[in-house]
Amino acid sequence: MKKLYLIGLALITAMLMTLPSIAQANLLSNPGFEDSTGEYAADADYWFRGGSGVNRETWAARTGDAGVAFHGWATDLSGYIYQDVTGTAGTPYTFSIWAMKEATYASDGVVLKLEWLDDLFASTGTADEVNIVSTLTTGWLQYSVSGTAPADTTIVRAVLAGNNFTAGGAAKFDDADVSAVPEPAPLLLLSGGLVGLFSVVRKKK
Numbered sequence: 030m031k032k033l034y035l036i037g038l039a040l041i042t043a044m045l046m047t048l049p050s051i052a053q054a055n056l057l058s059n060p061g062f063e064d065s066t067g068e069y070a071a072d073a074d075y076w077f078r079g080g081s082g083v084n085r086e087t088w089a090a091r092t093g094d095a096g097v098a099f100h101g102w103a104t105d106l107s108g109y110i111y112q113d114v115t116g117t118a119g120t121p122y123t124f125s126i127w128a129m130k131e132a133t134y135a136s137d138g139v140v141l142k143l144e145w146l147d148d149l150f151a152s153t154g155t156a157d158e159v160n161i162v163s164t165l166t167t168g169w170l171q172y173s174v175s176g177t178a179p180a181d182t183t184i185v186r187a188v189l190a191g192n193n194f195t196a197g198g199a200a201k202f203d204d205a206d207v208s209a210v211p212e213p214a215p216l217l218l219l220s221g222g223l224v225g226l227f228s229v230v231r232k233k234k
């Protein structure tokens with residue numbers, strides 16, 4: 030009996046030791062938009078910025094000293110930021126970011142998108158995207174989009190795009206994350222084993 034408990038303990042220890050590898054690392058560099066070492070303070074290191082009205086701003090921070098904002102001070106603007114990370118075909122990925130809006134912010138779209146690219150930056154399949162504009166509130170909430178990298182994908186592009194934001198308030202973004210979604214199978218297998226072990230223990234009592 031004591032031996033069974035020891036085996037159980039060893040199994041639980043083994044399970045706990047696998048947890049750090051299951052909690053996947055954030056693949057993004059400068060995910061909180063803190064670093065800006067280039068010519069323009071509106072640019073966050075590692076993030077490509079295009080269009081108009083999208084800037085790194087100190088007043089858009091959720092954590093740290095900076096975030097990213099969409100603001101259409103005078104007219105309808107559209108813009109985007111993105112960052113590329115190394116990807117593996119067949120692997121599921123999730124892109125998440127914290128977002129909020131000022132009460133006066135309005136736009137056609139705030140889109141989180143995962144684009145799938147090969148070595149030559151050619152698309153390998155349909156992007157996975159979600160328009161979160163209708164669910165933005167005046168408080169910080171975390172939003173995400175997920176998808177599986179199609180065949181031949183070597184680059185995962187995480188895009189945050191704003192469409193036609195008008196004169197008025199801003200939408201703010203911070204604390205982005207791109208992670209490979211873990212395979213749950215080994216953990217499930219292990220917990221299945223534990224359930225089996227404990228039912229053996231119970232039967233022997």
Ligand SMILES: [Ca+2]
Pocket residue numbers: 061062063090091092093094095096203204
């Ligand atoms: Ca930040």
